[in-house]
Amino acid sequence: MDTTLTLLDLGGAVALLLWGVHMVQTGVQRAFGPGLRRFLGLALSSRAKAVAAGLGITALLQSSTATGLMVASFASEGLIGLVPALAVMLGANVGTTLIVQLLSFDIARVTPLFVLIGVMMFRHGSEPRTRDLGRAAIGLGLMLLALSQLLSVMTPYEDVPSLRMLFGAIATDRVVAVLLGAALTWAAHSSVAVVLLVMSFTVKGVVPLEAGMALVLGANLGSAINPVLEGAHGGDATGRRVALGNLINRAIGCVVALPLLGLIGPAMVEYQPNLSRALADFHTVFNLAVAAVFLPLLGPMGRLLTRLLPEHVDPHDPGRPLHLDTNALETPPIALGNAGREALRMAEVLAEMIRGAEEAITGDDRSRVSATKRMSGTLERLNTAIKAYLVRIDPDALSEADERRAAALLAFATNLEHAGDILSRNVMALAAKRLKRGLAFSKDGEAEIRDLLHRLATNLNTAGAVFMTEDLRAARILADEKAVFRDLEAKATEAHLRRLREAGTPTAEATELYPDLVRDLKRVNDHLVSGAAYPILESQGVLRPSRLRGE
Known part of the structure; x- marks a missing residue:
């Protein structure tokens, strides 16, 4: 003892x-x-x-x-x-x-x-x-x-x-x-x-x-x-x-x-x-x-x-950079083009995350939640690789246009990563909560969410095109989507409250789930606009410094 x-x-x-x-x-x-x-x-x-x-x-x-x-x-x-x-x-x-x-x-x-x-x-x-x-x-x-x-x-x-x-x-x-x-x-x-x-x-x-x-x-x-x-x-x-x-x-x-x-x-x-x-x-x-x-x-x-311990290269690893050729660093235009191709790969990963989000939010497959969350790590790795690649370009060899393009690249890649973080940490958390608690959207609510996700996917394609072409008209179209999403958020929230009044007093969880989801999808769209459209509009001098009216 x-x-x-x-x-x-x-x-x-x-x-x-x-x-x-x-x-x-x-x-x-x-x-x-x-x-x-x-x-x-x-x-x-x-x-x-x-x-x-x-x-x-x-x-x-x-x-x-x-x-x-x-x-x-x-x-x-x-x-x-x-x-x-x-x-x-x-x-x-x-x-x-x-x-x-x-x-x-x-x-x-x-x-x-x-x-x-x-x-x-x-x-x-x-x-x-x-x-x-x-x-x-x-x-x-x-x-x-x-x-x-x-x-x-x-x-x-x-x-x-x-x-x-x-x-x-x-x-x-x-x-x-x-x-x-x-x-x-x-x-x-x-x-x-x-x-x-x-x-x-x-x-x-x-x-x-x-x-x-x-x-x-x-x-x-x-x-x-x-x-x-x-x-x-x-x-x-x-x-x-x-x-x-x-x-x-x-x-x-x-x-x-x-x-x-x-x-x-x-x-x-x-x-x-x-x-x-x-x-x-x-x-x-x-x-x-x-x-x-x-x-x-x-x-x-x-x-x-x-x-x-030689470097093990997995050809099927989506987070492995494919286009960041170090031999092109001495030629800034080519190096920037390589970084741009890698940034478009980030857009493809984000598009897959949006598709996964739709299946997780409106379906019953729990595996899509974890699979979509893992893609956020791929975005982070690609964004880190792009930044490290751009830093290695000789700054003395960059022209003014090259510097502007490099800044646009950084803005685009960073905003895509932030958009992926919102999908992974916020939207997927809401999807997991819905599946765990057995919550279900109404038919109209589910249709509205699908419409928002489809519009988000379309805006992502537009953002990729704006990023590559730097076309001012396309940038204006994408920037207008910010106001459209703001109106869609207001209408969706209003319709949701109306359905709640008609159905009676629901649980607090069901009340919070839908508006939070719509708000997070709007934040994803904001990052798409900020990453692709705003750098072009700002460089052309057509972006207002504030939405406030003058006194």
Whole structure:
């Protein structure tokens, strides 16, 4: 019975530690996520800056995985190369050691202060960022509380024979210790939590210092395994190269450091008698050494990773650009034409989404909802590829007309993506709600929705033609559709209210579903007009700055 209670206490303390780490990560990421992403994008001009950026961001997030996801997204979008991405990961590995350094000091007495301040910020903060930082402060307090709980749980049972036997096996075989540390980190998804746990065991004498260092090496190795395993089930090749490169760096570092622990351990104790601080210092020094050794070797490693993980091209992937020929970048008119062809592919995807929306809204096929939602990702990928392609065109080679065309391209592609987002997030959500609740439109209401979707499809075809021909008359016709849709929305809403009065008092859900759907379809049409007609009308000087009458 005592053993069971001890295991429960130990498990609860470990769970509390993991949850505290999670709260720190999510709190900081919610508070500074977009700003950190922008900062990371601006700090990748050199390897040294990339390492510093990875260190700083991961020190805040306490998650090299989160930093790696940012880097992988930049790399997959073609915004950064593989070598700077690997440099960021070297810095990220060092950044994860900083909170371990902080918690290795005896700051348990400030645990209530962190929790108190965090709760006050979370409950009474008027800004979202204040509440998110309060969440992070609570998480830090929970981490300190969990460490204190671990020490109190281990104290009465540090001489239990079964526990001594388990950790004796770890102490006698360093390879087993590394594998155990890697497995624990893989399961916990947090090297910080595992290193702190090992520090607690080492301070209480349950684990010798050298075995603790071997477990720390395993924690460093295990934190690099999850991204590789997740990338193995799909994802961009560049992201998988970054994850594999990070794993190779850490694995080589572990192989080199493991036989030297007999020399490193006494040196660390002589330098720092406090075992908790000694382990924290070893954790930091190991990652600093790996970064210093591999930073000059990232070029050859990048070439090796490219050969090991070649780009897999799926000819049937609708999100893969087909016309963005890099050889045409030196000739802006041809490059702009290629980007225009790719933008028309986005229009074709949006047309398929409109057809899927009609089937999902008026039919009973639930699969069309998820299939139409997935197409939004295709639009996003094509839009990202077009933007990255246009950025690579030499600005000095662009004429005034070329710059105007490039701006029109960006406006068209961006508005198509936004239109797809509305269909995916709003219209499909309403369709899913209708199917889930078993709601049905009246015959007249369903006919009105079909008419709106058909008119929307026609306007999309017109938008594609206006975009390609830049014809002023066609642009005027498309712009007039904005007023037509506005009138159709008003008439449809009025007819819907009339039918509700005739039918009696319906549920609130049925009342809200129809007008919200019509309003969202009007917003899709607005994006078509803004993306195709307005750039032409504005360039010809026939677009009014405001719909308001003059005084």
